[in-house]
């Protein structure tokens with residue numbers, strides 16, 4: 761399992777938590793609920809260990825929640841988790857940095873960002889030196905909101 765996931769295990773575990781017994785249908789019951797960086801290494805649903813970048817997935821039909829690593833979530837939900845976690849890491853180490861569109865869309869879908877914040881961010885994420893003092897302050901404010909939401913996501917599971 762050096763490649764960071766085990767698809768057979770993942771399928772079995774997901775099916776046991778889904779309403780449908782058919783993989784292609786069961787898959788559609790699931791969506792990403794939140795993401796966080798774990799303080800302590802976690803185990804993925806596929807049994808891969810350790811995972812630090814944790815994706816919380818939720819079944820829309822029965823409300824069941826599970827934690828998977830970024831490799832599995834990419835395979836399973838087709839989300840580019842690497843890019844999202846990469847952007848979050850940059851913002852964590854420097855609050856002036858920008859999230860990328862992948863992360864912006866995710867946090868918009870998760871209702872962390874509202875329409876205005878999403879639009880603002882998509883308009884300005886490529887600018888760095890060109891940002892005014894106010895624009896930079898707005899970016900920092902949105903970044904803090906995203907980081908606070910990730911901290912809450914982790915706390916909620918403990």
Ligand SMILES: [Zn+2]
Nearest residue numbers: 765804806832
């Ligand atoms: Zn996995």
